Amino acid sequence: MDLQMPEMNGLDAIIAIRGEFPEARIIVLTTYAGDVQALRALKAGARAYLLKDSLHKELLATIRAVHAGKKSMSPEVSFRLAEHATDDALAPAELRVLRLIAEGKCQQRDRGAALDQRGHGEGPSPEHPLQNWAPRTEPTPP
Numbered sequence: 001m002d003l004q005m006p007e008m009n010g011l012d013a014i015i016a017i018r019g020e021f022p023e024a025r026i027i028v029l030t031t032y033a034g035d036v037q038a039l040r041a042l043k044a045g046a047r048a049y050l051l052k053d054s055l056h057k058e059l060l061a062t063i064r065a066v067h068a069g070k071k072s073m074s075p076e077v078s079f080r081l082a083e084h085a086t087d088d089a090l091a092p093a094e095l096r097v098l099r100l101i102a103e104g105k106c107q108q109r110d111r112g113a114a115l116d117q118r119g120h121g122e123g124p125s126p127e128h129p130l131q132n133w134a135p136r137t138e139p140t141p142p
Helices: 010-020 035-044 056-067 075-083 092-102 111-117
Strands: 026-030 046-051 106-108 133-135
Touching: 010 026, 010 035, 026 035, 026 056, 035 046, 035 075, 046 056, 046 075
Parallel strands: 026 046
Antiparallel strands: 106 133
């Protein structure tokens, strides 16, 4: 499965296939070496993640491993994942704020107070850079 396809992206295709055929064993073969893409693909249900420049024997070994019920990953991608394996995850409140930022609904203010007012009950986390972001109350001029 490639992640970049014309009609439907690979992640959506993996989810759709696994939804109808839960036992399907999907191998992602892509040019994207990023750790985020690999994690998304694996969480969507892919059993392996390989780069298109993989050697023929690596591809065959992966097909055999996945057929045997194992998971596999390209060494380059596994190195990238290992670099972030011990990173702190964002708190649930920080993820909500990050989603609002991505949707263009945030401006810089005291995030903790704004989230508490919205009933989320989680104050700011001083370790994370999103601590000063809050939901936007009015549109920002162009």
